[in-house]
Amino acid sequence: MPKGIIETVVARHRKDRTRLLDIVRDVREELGRITPEDTALIAASLGVSTIEVEGVVTFYHFFGNEAAGTYAVYLNTNIVAAMKGSTAIKAVFEKAAGVPFGNVTPDGRIGLHETSCIGMNDQEPSAIINGTIFTRLTPAKAKALVTAMEAGKDIRKLAVPLGDGANASKVVRSMVHNNIRRKGPVLFAPFRSGSALKKAASLSPEDVIAEVKRANLLGRGGAGFPTGLKWEFCRREKGQPHYVVCNADEGEPGTFKDRVILTEMPHLLFEGMALAGYAIGASEGVLYLRGEYAYLKPHLEKVLAGMRRKKWLGTGIAGKRGFTFDIAVMLGAGAYICGEESALIESAQGNRGEPRDRPPFPVQNGYFGKPTTVNNVETLCAAARILAKGADWFKTLGTPRSAGTKVLSVSGDCKKPGVYEVPFGLSVASLLAMAGGGDARAVQVGGPSGACIPRAQFERAIAFEDLATGGSVIVFGPERDLFEVVRNFMDFFVEESCGWCTPCRVGNVLLKRELEKIMAGKGTVRDLEEIEAWGKMIKATSRCGLGQTSPNPILTTLQNFREMYMAKVDAGRAFISEFDLEEAIRPAVAVTGQKPAGHAAEADHE
Amino acid sequence: MSKPVIATASLAGCFGCHMSILDIDERILQLVELVEFNKSPIDDIKTFTKPVDIGLIEGGCCNSENVENLRSFRANCKILISVGECAIMGGLPAMRNGIPIRECLEEAYFHTPTIDPADPRIMPHDEELPVILDRVYPNHEIVPVDYYLPGCPPSADLIWKALVALLEGKPLDLSYGLIKFD
Ligand SMILES: Cc1cc2nc3c(=O)[nH]c(=O)nc-3n(C[C@H](O)[C@H](O)[C@H](O)COP(=O)(O)O)c2cc1C
Ligand code: SF4
Ligand code: SF4
Numbered sequence: 001m002p003k004g005i006i007e008t009v010v011a012r013h014r015k016d017r018t019r020l021l022d023i024v025r026d027v028r029e030e031l032g033r034i035t036p037e038d039t040a041l042i043a044a045s046l047g048v049s050t051i052e053v054e055g056v057v058t059f060y061h062f063f064g065n066e067a068a069g070t071y072a073v074y075l076n077t078n079i080v081a082a083m084k085g086s087t088a089i090k091a092v093f094e095k096a097a098g099v100p101f102g103n104v105t106p107d108g109r110i111g112l113h114e115t116s117c118i119g120m121n122d123q124e125p126s127a128i129i130n131g132t133i134f135t136r137l138t139p140a141k142a143k144a145l146v147t148a149m150e151a152g153k154d155i156r157k158l159a160v161p162l163g164d165g166a167n168a169s170k171v172v173r174s175m176v177h178n179n180i181r182r183k184g185p186v187l188f189a190p191f192r193s194g195s196a197l198k199k200a201a202s203l204s205p206e207d208v209i210a211e212v213k214r215a216n217l218l219g220r221g222g223a224g225f226p227t228g229l230k231w232e233f234c235r236r237e238k239g240q241p242h243y244v245v246c247n248a249d250e251g252e253p254g255t256f257k258d259r260v261i262l263t264e265m266p267h268l269l270f271e272g273m274a275l276a277g278y279a280i281g282a283s284e285g286v287l288y289l290r291g292e293y294a295y296l297k298p299h300l301e302k303v304l305a306g307m308r309r310k311k312w313l314g315t316g317i318a319g320k321r322g323f324t325f326d327i328a329v330m331l332g333a334g335a336y337i338c339g340e341e342s343a344l345i346e347s348a349q350g351n352r353g354e355p356r357d358r359p360p361f362p363v364q365n366g367y368f369g370k371p372t373t374v375n376n377v378e379t380l381c382a383a384a385r386i387l388a389k390g391a392d393w394f395k396t397l398g399t400p401r402s403a404g405t406k407v408l409s410v411s412g413d414c415k416k417p418g419v420y421e422v423p424f425g426l427s428v429a430s431l432l433a434m435a436g437g438g439d440a441r442a443v444q445v446g447g448p449s450g451a452c453i454p455r456a457q458f459e460r461a462i463a464f465e466d467l468a469t470g471g472s473v474i475v476f477g478p479e480r481d482l483f484e485v486v487r488n489f490m491d492f493f494v495e496e497s498c499g500w501c502t503p504c505r506v507g508n509v510l511l512k513r514e515l516e517k518i519m520a521g522k523g524t525v526r527d528l529e530e531i532e533a534w535g536k537m538i539k540a541t542s543r544c545g546l547g548q549t550s551p552n553p554i555l556t557t558l559q560n561f562r563e564m565y566m567a568k569v570d571a572g573r574a575f576i577s578e579f580d581l582e583e584a585i586r587p588a589v590a591v592t593g594q595k596p597a598g599h600a601a602e603a604d605h606e
Numbered sequence: 607m608s609k610p611v612i613a614t615a616s617l618a619g620c621f622g623c624h625m626s627i628l629d630i631d632e633r634i635l636q637l638v639e640l641v642e643f644n645k646s647p648i649d650d651i652k653t654f655t656k657p658v659d660i661g662l663i664e665g666g667c668c669n670s671e672n673v674e675n676l677r678s679f680r681a682n683c684k685i686l687i688s689v690g691e692c693a694i695m696g697g698l699p700a701m702r703n704g705i706p707i708r709e710c711l712e713e714a715y716f717h718t719p720t721i722d723p724a725d726p727r728i729m730p731h732d733e734e735l736p737v738i739l740d741r742v743y744p745n746h747e748i749v750p751v752d753y754y755l756p757g758c759p760p761s762a763d764l765i766w767k768a769l770v771a772l773l774e775g776k777p778l779d780l781s782y783g784l785i786k787f788d
Contacts, residue, residue, distance in 0.1 A: 575750035585670055585737040587707040594731040596670065 020350035033067035061334030069111020096146035121411035179418025215391035221376030222470035237371035252447035254472030272380030398424035413477030449549035504547030619665025629762035671736035
């Protein structure tokens with residue numbers, strides 16, 4: 001009975017309201033769906049209001065009231081997936097399962113769902129079925145999957161052949177590939193366990209911060225905030241305890257480098273988190289892992305257990321009295337906005353992932369209102385390497401303003417998609433040469449929220465002082481229709497807006513409509529002006545980074561590929577209406593049987 | 607020099623915006639000095655009798671007659687202004703957008719509590735009646751609109767200031783209070 005199951009699940013999570021995401025996930029798994037009655041039962045057993053639970057159930061893509069199917073297929077539909085044939089795969093799934101996407105088969109067995117980037121852009125088309133990742137899907141494979149699901153087979157067994165490196169290990173057993181095309185000295189060089197922690201323990205916390213500051217380490221998650229300074233601010237805060245949070249939400253379409261780091265270098269990351277804890281005076285760390293990467297959780301837990309055994313985590317780390325630190329892994333549930341640090345904190349506390357007003361910043365008022373540093377996976381790894389090898393060494397890499405290396409996720413129209421660790425300052429052209437994308441027409445640097453740049457700008461450098469990026473680089477070949485790219489990106493932002501601010505929630509829909517009007521050949525120069533004005537307004541009046549960057553796909557293409565827009569708009573006309581009276585009255589005529597002799601018939605001439 | 611000519615219409619609106627125009631109180635006398643009214647519910651002139659300088663439109667388009675009316679305003683007015691939320695965004699009537707037409711019509715003609723259960727259920731279908739549109743449209747999606755006066759309704763002062771600015775050919779300076787709604 002639902003009641004018994006729900007009470008058992010809630011008890012398993014010690015009736016802890018802050019574990020609501022885990023509770024909802026487990027209940028969904030047991031019951032297949034969460035009815036409003038179930039929501040009320042969860043609320044009652046936690047002693048909170050129903051609306052609190054409902055808020056969480058309906059916020060996350062992987063939750064919701066509806067059943068997702070005994071086998072829930074989440075097919076990636078981002079732009080690169082589309083370029084690599086996801087549309088054909090989608091059709092095969094639909095034909096074989098007999099229902100369109102967005103539905104569950106009548107017997108409840110197979111659910112077909114679309115989802116945005118799942119972090120597999122270098123091996124598209126891809127899908128997640130009941131948590132198992134399927135990459136490089138072909139029509140034949142998709143058909144075989146449906147047959148297997150109909151026969152009730154164990155889906156995990158079909159995820160073959162296995163990928164490379166730790167992907168093939170017993171704990172992971174995934175067909176995901178690392179595709180590490182270029183190893184650099186910071187992230188992917190061999191690392192001797194404990195070397196960073198031993199060094200940190202030999203210094204005072206202040207000196208650890210000083211070393212990271214001296215290395216000029218800037219945050220790798222996108223915003224580029226100086227890491228040492230963030231830690232210093234956090235250390236100074238009086239509130240107790242302090243927390244370290246690692247942002248492994250990696251949701252920006254086209255980014256997958258954190259996935260590879262988590263697969264191959266988790267020990268480096270965990271040392272980085274522990275020494276961050278030492279530096280800011282925290283003994284607890286949280287790794288917030290995006291739901292799509294749940295398949296990596298056992299692997300990460302295993303590495304953590306190993307580190308505890310070797311005393312690289314726990315109490316008296318590196319033999320130092322008082323150096324205490326441990327890490328918990330928490331799972332997201334499919335919401336891009338949870339990558340924004342304050343939304344991530346809300347989500348980690350078991351709430352809807354809605355960004356907070358800032359200030360106060362997380363360093364002042366973070367996890368459970370306590371001083372918290374939130375850092376990207378790559379940032380924390382770099383910090384560990386800086387401790388192990390020294391700030392001076394680190395600064396020999398990259399440019400004077402952007403020290404070190406950057407791990408780039410390269411995908412799209414190139415021969416060698418994958419992960420590239422390169423020194424900052426590398427030109428886009430050099431990167432394209434490495435990746436076999438020399439004939440590119442355009443490159444999207446920094447994901448949808450970044451910029452789309454034309455050939456004329458390929459000499460620009462990947463660095464904080466020029467093209468800043470969280471790591472996503474998507475290559476578009478000479479034949480690509482950039483309008484389709486922009487539309488796909490706008491779909492993404494419309495879908496992922498948390499809905500708090502009107503400019504973001506409504507504005508992006510309007511921008512997308514304007515774009516589609518132009519694509520349909522019904523745009524005018526005035527529409528272009530409107531797009532620019534609205535884009536500026538949305539950026540200026542949105543609360544968080546999502547809305548502040550969401551118009552970028554349109555604005556940067558409008559700036560860099562204006563001729564493409566000009567070719568689509570009718571420069572000779574000041575206004576083109578999309579309104580078609582005959583179409584507009586059709587539904588009513590169908591219902592009433594009215595013969596529109598009067599107004600309607602006459603009116604339709606301009 | 608002849609006086610500038612003004613026309614007004616209420617499409618899918620509640621006449622609240624027209625009430626707001628009248629709310630300029632005694633300034634209406636000044637307005638009548640300044641301008642001449644043509645087609646408008648205010649003077650009950652039904653058809654355009656001369657070219658108009660400024661057309662004020664209340665309400666958006668919910669049926670075929672609204673569309674016809676709006677297009678004729680655009681054809682006859684030099685400047686067209688969407689007045690109020692309904693004209694600018696569709697407003698309250700647009701709450702039906704997203705509900706299938708059949709449901710809307712059945713709700714109105716079959717299920718309303720005021721319908722006598724003994725009466726036959728008839729969907730109005732006389733060909734003289736305007737046909738309702740698939741959704742309520744803001745005016746600027748159908749014809750080009752030159753200016754927008756926000757509010758539900760825009761305050762009398764806002765309308766007054768906008769008209770005076772237009773008539774005097776001066777830039778419109780709206781103080782914060784006039785466009786602050788909460
Ligand atoms: C919409 C949105 C999504 C974000 N997604 C991520 C993400 O997936 N991973 C990440 O590290 N930072 C992401 N960020 C940036 C974080 O808010 C934050 O700046 C970062 O985690 C700080 O770490 P760093 O200083 O090490 O870069 C996102 C920001 C926004 C506004
Ligand atoms: S900008 Fe968008 S995503 Fe960010 S808080 Fe506002 S509505 Fe939410
Ligand atoms: S904007 Fe307000 S006052 Fe004007 S017609 Fe619409 S509902 Fe009535």
